[in-house]
Amino acid sequence: xxxxxxxxxxxxxxxxxxxxxxxxxxxxxxxxxxxxxxxxxxxxxxxxxxxxxxxxxxxxxxxxxxxxxxxxxxxxxxxxxxxxxxxxxxxxxxxxxxxxxxxxxxxxxxxxxxxxxxxxxxxxxxxxxxxxxxxxxxxxxxxxxxxxxxxxxxxxxxxxxxxxxxxxxxxxxxxxxxxxxxxxxxxxxxxxxxxxxxxxxxxxxxx
Numbered sequence: 001x002x003x004x005x006x007x008x009x010x011x012x013x014x015x016x017x018x019x020x021x022x023x024x025x026x027x028x029x030x031x032x033x034x035x036x037x038x039x040x041x042x043x044x045x046x047x048x049x050x051x052x053x054x055x056x057x058x059x060x061x062x063x064x065x066x067x068x069x070x071x072x073x074x075x076x077x078x079x080x081x082x083x084x085x086x087x088x089x090x091x092x093x094x095x096x097x098x099x100x101x102x103x104x105x106x107x108x109x110x111x112x113x114x115x116x117x118x119x120x121x122x123x124x125x126x127x128x129x130x131x132x133x134x135x136x137x138x139x140x141x142x143x144x145x146x147x148x149x150x151x152x153x154x155x156x157x158x159x160x161x162x163x164x165x166x167x168x169x170x171x172x173x174x175x176x177x178x179x180x181x182x183x184x185x186x187x188x189x190x191x192x193x194x195x196x197x198x199x200x201x202x203x204x205x206x207x
Contacts, residue, residue, distance in 0.1 A: 033081065039075075057181075118154060150182060150185055
């Protein structure tokens, strides 16, 4: 096993992965139950905050993709489990403090037909090819080509539906095939401060 490939290295990488609905990484949330490395194959045992979480496929894919970019990793296997069920006491002290500082929960809602996402922050590419998105607070998040492409196109001039159609043409797939993934990515980018939230927020002031 190379020095670069260790459980600690994997956990550090997973701190760049966020549940789209919660502004805390999955490690500090306590969603990662275990990491094992065998023959340069990384196995992750993790859970989600609730069964039926709509971000399940997205998070699983993101975890696998981030780990497989670590030098020396042959393959990453992600096992989503529900036993033991996740409870808030599994969060780190830092995660609890961050969530308590936002006592009013924020629900991110938007209409894909009218919301025109506008990017914030900037993007960089590491020498190893990994993509890093950096918000205005200088927090860094690992991304991938799909996330980077969506972020780059989010110039405030096109709706999410229009962006979905454009990206679908580039990938030569139907918009329906990637629509849910794009909605999850936009939600995540708003949550971590890489897309301006103002037009996306539906505040509970209006009946």
